């Protein structure tokens with residue numbers, strides 16, 4: 397059974413006629429976009445924005461109407477994956493490198509539903525290295541600052557080249573160990589010049605739909 401597909405298809409049940417939808421990025425969001433496409437072809441009327449070039453391409457192939465940002469004031473709902481999530485719906489995102497666009501879109505959504513298989517649901521964040529988006533300018537100095545924070549940063553590569561985000565930036569994957577205080581770390585990272593944003597999503601997710609290996613899904617609601 398494909399647990400990512402299971403979670404994604406359950407989450408798509410929250411998509412209703414007339415909504416503006418944010419489309420996430422990654423192999424779990426892939427299944428949500430496919431399912432939304434199927435429902436659009438059956439008559440569902442929505443408008444959407446995508447969080448990456450890859451998701452935009454997939455949405456176009458699926459016939460999902462994409463709308464420019466200047467024609468929308470915000471979104472009703474975004475469905476996106478995560479690399480880790482805890483019970484309070486703090487997230488680590490950015491494994492696919494789309495964290496900045498994903499965070500902008502999530503911030504402007506009334507609801508953010510996270511879809512994941514059960515392996516991503518953890519007691520404490522930090523096993524997955526935290527992606528930090530940095531500008532190319534003086535990257536060595538920014539990496540050194542991250543190192544001083546105890547991050548053990550690794551500049552992300554792809555096919556032996558530095559990975560470049562859709563925004564023209566780089567990703568430093570940072571191992572902080574167990575993240576005891578995600579809010580504080582998030583604030584500290586944003587205070588570093590050269591850091592554009594980081595994969596900690598705090599107070600943004602409203603619900604998580606988790607696919608379980610026994611074929612069930614668990615829905616976790618935010619208490620905020």
Ligand SMILES: O=C(CO)[C@H](O)[C@H](O)COP(=O)(O)O
Nearest residue numbers: 422423424477490491492494
């Ligand atoms: O944050 C992301 C991309 O930037 C993805 O949502 C996250 O990496 C999860 O990906 P997948 O669904 O492929 O496991």
